Amino acid sequence: NAGVMQNPRHLVRRRGQEARLRCSPMKGHSHVYWYRQLPEEGLKFMVYLQKENIIDESGMPKERFSAEFPKEGPSILRIQQVVRGDSAAYFCASSGTGPDNEQFFGPGTRLTVL
Amino acid sequence: ELKVEQNPLFLSMQEGKNYTIYCNYSTTSDRLYWYRQDPGKSLESLFVLLSNGAVKQEGRLMASLDTKARLSTLHITAAVHDLSATYFCAAARSGTYKYIFGTGTRLKVLA
Numbered sequence: 076n077a078g079v080m081q082n083p084r085h086l087v088r089r090r091g092q093e094a095r096l097r098c099s100p101m102k103g104h105s106h107v108y109w110y111r112q113l114p115e116e117g118l119k120f121m122v123y124l125q126k127e128n129i130i131d132e133s134g135m136p137k138e139r140f141s142a143e144f145p146k147e148g149p150s151i152l153r154i155q156q157v158v159r160g161d162s163a164a165y166f167c168a169s170s171g172t173g174p175d176n177e178q179f180f181g182p183g184t185r186l187t188v189l
Numbered sequence: 190e191l192k193v194e195q196n197p198l199f200l201s202m203q204e205g206k207n208y209t210i211y212c213n214y215s216t217t218s219d220r221l222y223w224y225r226q227d228p229g230k231s232l233e234s235l236f237v238l239l240s241n242g243a244v245k246q247e248g249r250l251m252a253s254l255d256t257k258a259r260l261s262t263l264h265i266t267a268a269v270h271d272l273s274a275t276y277f278c279a280a281a282r283s284g285t286y287k288y289i290f291g292t293g294t295r296l297k298v299l300a
Contacts, residue, residue: 182230
């Protein structure tokens, strides 16, 4: 029973490039959450998605960041024109139906912006 | 707005000693989670606490939840080097999905 999968695990981008992070939820889960962890800090909520819907993006920076969870395929977090401050670990979590269902976290993608 | 504070932020302790990590949260929260994170790794779920007075134990770790005091504790008994890691608590209000994480406690157990 595969857990939450994320790829790539490590991503290096130069300033101005685009970063695309992928997340496949656990089997049977239809809710996906993205969190960001800056160095030496806790995780911060970014966005909550269900299939084809963004439910809450209150934690997403207003510019350059977007997320989607299409009907088919993984959820994608896209960061356009990356800057050094975007360097962080990005974790995806998934849960079953209902807000009280426990979220299970993936291994994370560590983004380094040169 | 729910806020979560952990203390201490750093903890260096000798093997064999006991210590407690504290997690305070600012508003009513019905769910409290404890995670372990090793450097460069993902979060490992340790405990899920869902009710007032809940106490769970696994090996040398024991977690408890007091919803009236808005406090959860993670108690370490007879620490060993393998417990060195960063420990996070996260709180969530019933009926919501947003986990609010503490800043973490970096534990180092000295041989």
